[in-house]
Amino acid sequence: MxxxxxxxxxxxxxxxxxxxxxxxxxxxxxxxxxxxxxxxxxxxxxxxxxxxxxxxxxxxxxxxxxxxxxxxxxxxxxxxxxxxxxxxxxxxxxxxxxxxxxxxxxxxxxxxxxxxxxxxxxxxxxxxxxxxxxxxxxxxxxxxxxxxxxxxxxxxxxxxxxxxxxxxxxxxxxxxxxxxxxxxxxxxxxxxxxxxxxxxxxxxxxxxxxxxxxxxxxxxxxxxxxxxxxxxxxxxxxxxxxxxGLDRVFPERSERVSNDVVLSVRGLIAGPLRGIDLDLHRGEILGVAGLLGSGRSALLRALFGDLLMTAGQIQLAGQAYRPSRPARAMKAGIAMVPEDRGTEALFGSLSVRENLSASVVARYWARARLQHRREHLDARSLVEAYDVRPASDQSIAGTLSGGNQQKIVMARWLRRDPLVLLLDEPTQGVDVQARADIYEHVRRAVAAGTAVLLVTSDFEELAHVADRAVVVREGRVAAEVSGAELDPHRLTELSYLFKETTA
Structure with missing residues (x-):
């Protein structure tokens, strides 16, 4: 050919x-x-x-x-x-x-x-x-x-x-x-x-x-x-x-993570989770490693109120927090980018502008009318900031490439300036350029004080991006790694171990 x-x-x-x-x-x-x-x-x-x-x-x-x-x-x-x-x-x-x-x-x-x-x-x-x-x-x-x-x-x-x-x-x-x-x-x-x-x-x-x-x-x-x-x-x-080069694809880690604990989880039981304990600090990306079925995605869903929590205590910004439904999680300052972009995140038949506005639509209501001009101007600004291609807020979101669709989903949530951002496989199905762009925006949010809980099957990516990581096995945190131990080979090893490992 x-x-x-x-x-x-x-x-x-x-x-x-x-x-x-x-x-x-x-x-x-x-x-x-x-x-x-x-x-x-x-x-x-x-x-x-x-x-x-x-x-x-x-x-x-x-x-x-x-x-x-x-x-x-x-x-x-x-x-x-x-x-x-x-x-x-x-x-x-x-x-x-x-x-x-x-x-x-x-x-x-x-x-x-x-x-x-x-x-x-x-x-x-x-x-x-x-x-x-x-x-x-x-x-x-x-x-x-x-x-x-x-x-x-x-x-x-x-x-x-x-x-x-x-x-x-x-x-x-x-x-x-x-x-x-x-x-x-x-x-x-x-x-x-x-x-x-x-x-x-x-x-x-x-x-x-x-x-x-x-x-x-x-x-x-x-x-x-x-x-x-x-x-x-x-x-x-x-x-x-x-x-x-590859060293410039993933943004540099924060020089110093705050000691301020934004999210504290103790004994969380929900679905396959059997007693999760972890702390997430302001301005930190905490990676969650584990095999399929380990409970890593269930952890994010439970924190976002999409999976019923049956036991445990959670504190968010020092206050007791019980995630009963996603709407309450959003009001509390939590945002979530789910794993299945096509069915759980993107409104494929709607325009880019409508997708970007979905998380903040109340901002555009005034005197019982939707302020379309203001919505359009904000959407154009986000399209430019996140380098969405084609650069039009009128395009139908479902016709865009996977990387551009994910940029839209990220922009929708990051525009809320969340206290905690839950990311489940945020670069699945996107190319290396879109991956670099996505993590650049995540790091900017982290620099502004957002705390991130990141789930990804790509342990090399996790090792490059996270400041610290926990390994989930059989619904529990089995290990915690940081520094030199935050290595893809070590994460793989810990994910496959069957004996409990302490941090």
């Missing part, structure tokens, strides 16, 4: 400039870039969803055309297959039914579905793609990694050769937990070893270096490099993507 001189302009703004992408047959080629880099636009041009500006060319397996004439039918003829972050499988249908969608069911002479033949064909496809599931299993019952692998199998099932065509994977692991990621990567390694050509879009650089043969990096709409991965480190990739 080869593209030359691809460009795309929206409303006078050039978002992709003369991009060249050459993918060799049988290689895994990673396409990287930050928010606004143009990688999503490039993918949509390849799919024929967008029509490119005049002047470029696209060639895929013998199908060649001017870029401004490329269409979805040409993409299909060239053997391009796309699987996105949301794999678009149908949970209420079986595996066999999902595979038949788009291809058609095996039917009898009378036009009825031949279910035995459909199941046999499905079993052959599942065996080909090493998917150990039954044709009759409901897709809703599959693991997330298996749902993604099913989407890949559906996309590639009609290739004439076992590994013809080009498989384009757009952020396939963004919402998967670590162990599910490894399952998917193992399958992709197998496909690649057998000769499948893969274009891999991801913000997880460790995966890219492990899986890809070469990388192409876009920045600000332009191609900045194409390199062999065997000669690259993660630090070098970061510098290519954001234009600065």
């Amino acid at each position: 080869r593209t030359t001189g691809l460009s795309k302009t929206f409303a006078g703004t050039t978002v992709l400039r003369n991009a060249n992408l050459e993918v060799r047959r049988g290689e895994v080629h990673a396409l990287l870039g930050g928010n606004g880099s143009g990688k999503s636009t490039l993918i949509k041009l390849l799919a024929g969803v967008y029509r490119a500006d005049a002047g470029g060319r696209i060639e895929v397996q013998g199908v060649c055309a001017d870029a401004d004439e490329w269409s979805p039918s040409m993409a299909r003829s060239g053997g391009l297959h796309f699987v996105h972050q949301d794999p678009a499988v149908f949970g209420a249908l079986t595996v066999a039914e999902n595979l038949a969608i788009g291809r058609g069911f095996v039917c009898t002479a009378t036009g009825r579905v031949n279910w035995p033949a459909t199941r046999r064909r499905t079993a052959q496809i599942l065996e080909r793609f090493s998917l150990d599931v039954s044709p009759d299993t409901l897709v809703a019952e599959l693991r997330p990694a298996d749902r993604t692998m099913l989407a890949i199998a559906r996309a590639l099932q009609d290739q004439e050769g076992a590994h013809d065509g080009v498989l384009v994977l757009d952020e396939p692991t963004a919402s998967l937990p670590a162990w599910e990621v490894e399952i998917l990567l193992a399958a992709l390694r197998k496909y690649a070893a057998a000769g499948q050509t893969i274009v891999y879009v991801s913000h997880r650089l460790s995966e890219v270096l492990e899986l890809a043969d070469r990388v192409t990096v876009l920045r600000d709409g332009a191609q900045v490099a194409t390199r062999e991965t065997r000669n690259l480190t993660e630090e070098q990739l970061v510098e290519l993507i954001v234009g600065r």
Whole structure:
């Protein structure tokens, strides 16, 4: 596959400039870039969803055309297959039914579905793609990694050769937990070893270096490099993507954390929590490490009043605090950015302005009317301050990239100047540039006195960002680390230990 001189302009703004992408047959080629880099636009041009500006060319397996004439039918003829972050499988249908969608069911002479033949064909496809599931299993019952692998199998099932065509994977692991990621990567390694050509879009650089043969990096709409991965480190990739080194991605820690305890928790029991004790200081980022199911996210939900607290004592700014519901937590000065941005944080069908105003809407009511001009001016200011792209408060929030959506959610809560900010996986599904921007704003809030409780599965990120960390196991704080011990390897070790460890 080869593209030359691809460009795309929206409303006078050039978002992709003369991009060249050459993918060799049988290689895994990673396409990287930050928010606004143009990688999503490039993918949509390849799919024929967008029509490119005049002047470029696209060639895929013998199908060649001017870029401004490329269409979805040409993409299909060239053997391009796309699987996105949301794999678009149908949970209420079986595996066999999902595979038949788009291809058609095996039917009898009378036009009825031949279910035995459909199941046999499905079993052959599942065996080909090493998917150990039954044709009759409901897709809703599959693991997330298996749902993604099913989407890949559906996309590639009609290739004439076992590994013809080009498989384009757009952020396939963004919402998967670590162990599910490894399952998917193992399958992709197998496909690649057998000769499948893969274009891999991801913000997880460790995966890219492990899986890809070469990388192409876009920045600000332009191609900045194409390199062999065997000669690259993660630090070098970061510098290519954001234009600065890894040491500048994460902001510097506070020079001195206050001794003032803002949040004190003793014996907290709620859901899976079995007696949490911790103190959070003003101007501190306290990391919470732990494995999936350890109770780390439940801790944040309990503090925000989203999970019923059945025992324990909490003091907030020296006063007794009992989080009975989120509205009370907000009134007390607590803000929360939840893990599931799409369903629990963002109003995808509303504008950026409406999303930004959601936490402070009462500010804009005067004389029984909503002050739209003031709301609009404030939203424009926040869009600029948080570098949301495109820089319009009128854009529909759900159409923006994951990184820009998360910036909107962060801006919505930080504009309240919270006393305590609860962050649950705040950089999940965002690229390295957006990650740097998000933590820069968090550090500014911390410098102004906000205290932060941070949950993240990325222990390297936690070690860079947190001033101190606690490790949660089986609903209890099992260890506390700081200083030299605040290290990703030590956090991993403590998370997997089964014997209680004291601080």
